[in-house]
Amino acid sequence: DAGVTQSPTHLIKTRGQHVTLRCSPISGHKSVSWYQQVLGQGPQFIFQYYEKEERGRGNFPDRFSARQFPNYSSELNVNALLLGDSALYLCASSLATGGNIQYFGAGTRLSVL
């Protein structure tokens, strides 16, 4: 069975550009969460979606947005990129929300120049 898949693997952008990251959850999982991980730090929660609705949002500016599709895949969008947005963006899926284990994808490494 396929795990959580993310695309692209790596991405290089310049300041001010926009980026879209994609995630496909494990088959049967209905919840997707997005995290930002800066080198040397733990993942920071950005969004959680369940059944196509936003269920949680972390302390990130409005430049960050996301959505979940009917097939439970998800996109994370970041507008007006800043140098500080350079990080590993991780997607995690789980069956539902309360107490379920989250399984992570390999991430998208974003570099903003």
Add this chain to the structure above:
Amino acid sequence: GQNIDQPTEMTATEGAIVQINCTYQTSGFNGLFWYQQHAGEAPTFLSYNVLDGLEEKGRFSSFLSRSKGYSYLLLKELQMKDSASYLCAVRDQENSWGKFQFGAGTQVVVTP
């Protein structure tokens, strides 16, 4: 506020035991999770505690005390491949949807 603390780095010898402590202060609690993350890779799930006590899974064990806001991960019979960052994460229930709060991770270095 929300706070999850764990040591930055620990070094141990192959075959030894290492204990990684994690203390937390969160507005709610719905489980504590341990993940292993090798450099450049995704975190992989190791263990989960929601009730007080010890959970054992092979060479790895995890303990939880909710009253003390404390957990530890015990790695026994260390192998070189155990060199990685170990992340402590708490699932809070601040808004009933239980987002994960991660610590900064503990880098474990296993030496021959």
